[in-house]
Amino acid sequence: MTRRRTPAALVEAEPGPGHHIEFDGRPVRALPGQSIAAALWADGVLAWRTTRIGGRPRGAFCGIGACFDCLATVNGRANQRLCLLPAEPDTVVTTQEGHGRADLAV
Amino acid sequence: MPTSPSEHFDLAVVGAGPAGLAAAVTAADLGLRCVLLDGADRTGGQYYRHPAPGLGAARPDRLHHGWSAYTALADRLGVSGRAEFRGGHQVWALERTEDGFAVHVTLGPEAADRATVRARTVLLATGAYERQLPFPGWTLPGVVTAGGAQAMLKAGLVLPGRRIVVAGSGPLLLAAASSLVSAGADVPAVVEASGYLGYARRPDVLAAVPAKLVEGAGHGGALLRHGVRLRPRSAVIEAHGDERVTGVTVARLDADWRPLPGTERRIDCDALAVGHGLLPQIDLATELGADTRTGPDGAVALRVDAQLRTSVPGLWSAGETNGVGGADLALAEGELAAHAIAGALPGRALLRRRARLRAFAELMAAAHRPGAGWTGWLRPDTDVCRCEEVPVARIREAVEELGAGDPRTVKLLTRAGMGWCQGRMCGPAVACLAGATGAGPDRRPLACPVPLSQLAAEASSPE
Ligand code: FES
Numbered sequence: 001m002t003r004r005r006t007p008a009a010l011v012e013a014e015p016g017p018g019h020h021i022e023f024d025g026r027p028v029r030a031l032p033g034q035s036i037a038a039a040l041w042a043d044g045v046l047a048w049r050t051t052r053i054g055g056r057p058r059g060a061f062c063g064i065g066a067c068f069d070c071l072a073t074v075n076g077r078a079n080q081r082l083c084l085l086p087a088e089p090d091t092v093v094t095t096q097e098g099h100g101r102a103d104l105a106v
Numbered sequence: 107m108p109t110s111p112s113e114h115f116d117l118a119v120v121g122a123g124p125a126g127l128a129a130a131v132t133a134a135d136l137g138l139r140c141v142l143l144d145g146a147d148r149t150g151g152q153y154y155r156h157p158a159p160g161l162g163a164a165r166p167d168r169l170h171h172g173w174s175a176y177t178a179l180a181d182r183l184g185v186s187g188r189a190e191f192r193g194g195h196q197v198w199a200l201e202r203t204e205d206g207f208a209v210h211v212t213l214g215p216e217a218a219d220r221a222t223v224r225a226r227t228v229l230l231a232t233g234a235y236e237r238q239l240p241f242p243g244w245t246l247p248g249v250v251t252a253g254g255a256q257a258m259l260k261a262g263l264v265l266p267g268r269r270i271v272v273a274g275s276g277p278l279l280l281a282a283a284s285s286l287v288s289a290g291a292d293v294p295a296v297v298e299a300s301g302y303l304g305y306a307r308r309p310d311v312l313a314a315v316p317a318k319l320v321e322g323a324g325h326g327g328a329l330l331r332h333g334v335r336l337r338p339r340s341a342v343i344e345a346h347g348d349e350r351v352t353g354v355t356v357a358r359l360d361a362d363w364r365p366l367p368g369t370e371r372r373i374d375c376d377a378l379a380v381g382h383g384l385l386p387q388i389d390l391a392t393e394l395g396a397d398t399r400t401g402p403d404g405a406v407a408l409r410v411d412a413q414l415r416t417s418v419p420g421l422w423s424a425g426e427t428n429g430v431g432g433a434d435l436a437l438a439e440g441e442l443a444a445h446a447i448a449g450a451l452p453g454r455a456l457l458r459r460r461a462r463l464r465a466f467a468e469l470m471a472a473a474h475r476p477g478a479g480w481t482g483w484l485r486p487d488t489d490v491c492r493c494e495e496v497p498v499a500r501i502r503e504a505v506e507e508l509g510a511g512d513p514r515t516v517k518l519l520t521r522a523g524m525g526w527c528q529g530r531m532c533g534p535a536v537a538c539l540a541g542a543t544g545a546g547p548d549r550r551p552l553a554c555p556v557p558l559s560q561l562a563a564e565a566s567s568p569e
Contacts, residue, residue, distance in 0.1 A: 009290070
């Protein structure tokens with residue numbers, strides 16, 4: 001039987017012990033060294049923001065910190081780029097609507 | 107991290123990708139004290155981006171071409187006493203000083219702090235970012251850049267979906283598709299807007315770079331094995347879905363990239379990786395007034411002399427910033443620039459290799475130059491600027507009714523390009539819709555986002 005091809009199988013990854021972050025109140029598994037965006041993708045979540053004007057869902061687009069589509073609120077701070085931030089244990093991520101919370105907007 | 111005033115490097119290299127790495131280790135071998143700065147925590151840049159150590163990847167080479175070139179450079183950097191790597195250092199401005207440059211950086215992904223690094227000379231090796239052309243549905247979750255899909259895969263070992271269409275133009279598409287299928291994705295099609303015939307016009311240039319042909323054949327082989335269909339002279343003209351992408355419509359294009367009516371067909375997918383070539387990231391240099399040139403792909407690059415010197419005294423440039431040409435060229439130019447900066451003569455073989463690869467880069471750029479007809483797939487309500495949600499209709503109104511004749515005026519009238527990304531995503535499209543022939547050089551007062559508090563500190567700092 002052949003093992004299903006996965007990114008981890010391709011590079012023969014043996015990740016260190018995983019942990020959990022919280023996304024909109026539910027636990028999402030993360031592997032050490034993954035960005036928050038990567039942990040969410042692995043969980044099948046592609047959108048974690050709604051736009052200011054149209055209220056449209058958005059998630060990661062460029063993956064490297066250039067497009068700012070991946071903004072969300074992290075540990076209470078709005079407008080954080082999830083493609084750059086490491087998924088530290090117990091990070092709390094909430095879907096960001098528009099500018100984020102008015103009192104935190106930059 | 108405070109910078110001691112006595113710390114003054116011979117060379118600061120900005121960007122730790124192929125060009126920057128090659129330059130730093132070569133310059134150190136030639137006796138220069140250098141510092142290598144990068145916004146990421148690890149060296150490698152986008153090209154050699156690799157899994158975080160915690161992911162325990164035994165075979166990171168499987169996601170890369172020429173991985174041994176990277177490990178050799180990283181090893182040399184590690185043992186060098188004269189080259190120092192500083193990760194998490196995002197350079198946002200270069201400032202000329204009496205004795206060289208002040209290199210201003212922010213620290214960490216949240217740009218929580220800042221520092222200034224001083225050096226007699228600077229080598230810009232900041233690489234490139236992707237050119238995006240909008241189409242209906244391109245803002246849907248699941249539509250990601252081809253480079254972004256690569257980056258998330260290489261660094262985080264994740265995919266945006268299971269069935270991923272790859273589309274746009276340029277050699278990155280084949281590389282992206284080949285790593286996506288190797289990592290387990292189904293790629294029903296690679297949709298390339300150009301043909302591949304452009305390359306055939308210069309067999310002499312092609313024959314001089316056999317490694318490039320082997321690399322292309324390598325990707326082609328992986329794609330064939332996994333049953334990926336290559337559709338040249340075609341484009342994704344719409345992505346479908348509501349909360350996320352569920353399929354795309356692909357159409358054939360004429361030579362000008364205009365969609366041919368009646369050729370549309372739908373492909374189901376749960377992700378789309380898209381990109382239309384790469385653009386040199388040169389704002390740090392253009393802010394200092396460096397001369398530029400427009401390449402055969404319409405992209406603005408730095409103008410350098412045979413020694414890779416820009417028009418700004420003390421500022422050199424290597425790799426994609428001189429016109430996009432890939433990792434081998436970047437490695438050669440990094441080595442070459444280091445020789446020039448150290449006042450050492452480079453070997454003839456290095457000069458020849460660089461010349462051959464540069465010629466190939468120009469051919470490649472010409473082959474994938476976007477055709478003007480791409481606007482034929484836009485609809486009035488297609489968002490052009492993702493950040494500010496500015497649709498095509500508003501930009502056309504600014505041009506046709508309000509008389510905006512250049513991208514800057516369009517920007518001021520519509521806010522396109524004034525949001526978070528400062529036009530990095532929509533710039534080429536806005537310029538094209540504004541009727542600009544040939545893009546102007548990239549000009550952003552800050553090369554990356556800097557919290558206002560830090561700018562204020564800068565203005566009042568006695569440094
Ligand atoms: S995905 Fe583009 S900035 Fe994070």
